[in-house]
Amino acid sequence: MRIEFAPRDVPLSRRLQTAAVLQWVFSFLGLAPTCILLFLYLLFTRFWLLSVVYALWWVVDYDTPSRGGRRVPALCGLRVWDYMRDYFPIKLIKTAELDPRNNYVLGFHPHGVLVAGAFTNFCSYATGFRQLFPGLTSYLLMLPLWFRAPFFRDYIMCAGLVPSDKESVSYLLRRRGGGNAVVIAVGGAPEALDAHPGTYNVLLANKKGFIKLAMEHGAHLVPVFSFGENEVFDQVQNTQGTWLRWLQERLQGIMGISLPLFHARGVFQYSFGLMPYRKPINTVVGRPIPVKKKEKPTLEELDALHQLYMEELSSLFDQHKASYGVDQDTHLNFI
Numbered sequence: 001m002r003i004e005f006a007p008r009d010v011p012l013s014r015r016l017q018t019a020a021v022l023q024w025v026f027s028f029l030g031l032a033p034t035c036i037l038l039f040l041y042l043l044f045t046r047f048w049l050l051s052v053v054y055a056l057w058w059v060v061d062y063d064t065p066s067r068g069g070r071r072v073p074a075l076c077g078l079r080v081w082d083y084m085r086d087y088f089p090i091k092l093i094k095t096a097e098l099d100p101r102n103n104y105v106l107g108f109h110p111h112g113v114l115v116a117g118a119f120t121n122f123c124s125y126a127t128g129f130r131q132l133f134p135g136l137t138s139y140l141l142m143l144p145l146w147f148r149a150p151f152f153r154d155y156i157m158c159a160g161l162v163p164s165d166k167e168s169v170s171y172l173l174r175r176r177g178g179g180n181a182v183v184i185a186v187g188g189a190p191e192a193l194d195a196h197p198g199t200y201n202v203l204l205a206n207k208k209g210f211i212k213l214a215m216e217h218g219a220h221l222v223p224v225f226s227f228g229e230n231e232v233f234d235q236v237q238n239t240q241g242t243w244l245r246w247l248q249e250r251l252q253g254i255m256g257i258s259l260p261l262f263h264a265r266g267v268f269q270y271s272f273g274l275m276p277y278r279k280p281i282n283t284v285v286g287r288p289i290p291v292k293k294k295e296k297p298t299l300e301e302l303d304a305l306h307q308l309y310m311e312e313l314s315s316l317f318d319q320h321k322a323s324y325g326v327d328q329d330t331h332l333n334f335i
Contacts, residue, residue: 002271003269003271003272004269004270004271005268005269005270006268006269006270013083013086016083017083017084017086017087018087018267018275019083020080020081020083020084020087021083021084021087021275021276022267022275023080024084024116024119025114025274025275025276027155028114029274031152031155032146032149032152033149035149035150035151035152035155036149036150036152038151039051039054039150039151051150054150054151055150058150058153064157065144065147065153065157065162065163065168066162066163066165066167066168066171067168067171068139068162068171068172069139069157069160069161069162070154070157070158071137071157071158071159071160072158072159073125075158075159076123076124076125076158076159076160077124077125078124081120081124081125081126082126084120084124084126085120085124085126085127087276087278088116088228088232088276088278088279088280088281089280089281090116090117090120090121090126090127090280090281090282090283091127091280091281091282091283092121092127092128092129092132092283092285093282093283093284093285093320094132094133094285095284095285095286095287095316096285096286096287096288098133098136098181098220098222098285098288099178099288100133100134100135100136100178100179101177101178101179102178102219102220102288103172103173103175103178103179103180103181103182103217103218103219103220104136104180104181104182104219104220104221104222104288105169105173105181105182105184105210105213105214105219105220105221105222106122106138106181106182106183106184106222106223106224106285107184107186107210107221107222107223107224107309107313108122108183108184108185108186108224108226108283109185109186109187109202109204109223109224109225109226109313110187110191110194110195110200110201110202110225110226110229110230111185111186111187111188111189111191111192111195111203111229112192112195112226112229112230112232112233113192113195113230113232113233113235113260113262114233114276115185115229116229116232116276116281117226117228117229117281117283118140118183118185118226118283119140119159120281121283122138122139122140122160122181122183123138123140123159123160123161124159127283132285133181133285135179136179136180136181137160137179137180137181138160138181138182138183139160139161139162139172139180139181139182139183140159140160140161140162140183141161141162141163141164141168141169141182141183141184141185142156142161142162142163142164143163143164143188143189143256143257144163144164144165145256145257147163164184164188166213169182169184169213170213170216170217173213173214173217173219174217181222182219183224184210186202186203186204186207186210187202187203187204187207188203189252189256189257189258190203190249190252190258191203192258192260193238193245193248193249193252193258193260194335195229195230195233195235195260195262196230196234196235196237197230197231197233197234198230198231199230199333200230200317200326200330200331200332200333201333201335202313202332202333202334202335203335204310204313204334204335205310205334205335208302208303208306211302211305211306211309212297212302214291214305215291215292215293215294215297215301215302215305216293216294216295216296216297217293218291218292218293218294219291220288220289220290220291221288221289221291221305221309221312222285222286222287222288222289223286223289223309223312223313223316224283224284224285224286225283225284225286225313225316225317225320226281226282226283226284227281227282227283227284227320227321227324227325227326228279228280228281228282228324229281229283231277231279231281232264232276232277232279232281233262233263233264233276233277234262234263234264235260235261235262235263236261236262236263238260238261244261248260262274264276264277265277280324282323282324284316284320286312286313286315286316287312289305289308289309289312291305310334313332314331314332317331317332318331
């Protein structure tokens, strides 16, 4: 294989963009296990007291992730996220007003491999969420597993990440006076296994848990489609029925996380590596679907709202696909 190296005269701005994305990829893939190893390592050194004190703090602070976390605005506004935004680039597109007197559940589609669009748009201030939707605070849901990693849990909470469990979501949606926007990548880890360039598969047909939560709290639903999310990585072919897909699904069932075999480019060369391609991601926020509060919705009511949500998501996709290079004959495939 011929390796295509990056030219030496790459502008400093592009080098900084690459560095910003490199640290993000490492944070996503390697920071949690690094933090766990550091915690254990310190126990066997003269700095063992640091791990002991942190463990005590962890006990005291155990419920914080499920109570809105601990966002640090200064971290969300760091220049590094502007460089990450410009690497692809990533853009947030508003199509309707969201009244800050309400709470919202934003369904993010598709998950992609590393949900780059969701993180940049809703965990950082780089794409202007606060200016586009004044009065709203966004919270991105993440697997509860990651909040069990020492040190790492504190880092991700600083960016507005909260566990994707009922307790955590309910805490935010119960807020009187509105102002909270809970962002959920509905397809979750299983959908990442279908994140191939040029595909528009959305794992939604049987996903109704977020619909039920919205109904129980009277939170309005907002479909969000991120064009380009599946384009920034290639993935080894793993169609249904292959041994690789069988293995990935079994591991996902055991571990709770999926393991897509993805690749793209490197830091100093463009032929292979785990750095995403420089391809645009355009995240379009649709119009809100009003939801009346009903603590115990019937199955028929749940199905009706779920169907309406799928129709609104399809409409959002069809209205904007031509603007972002998707063929007019292409439609969402709900699985």
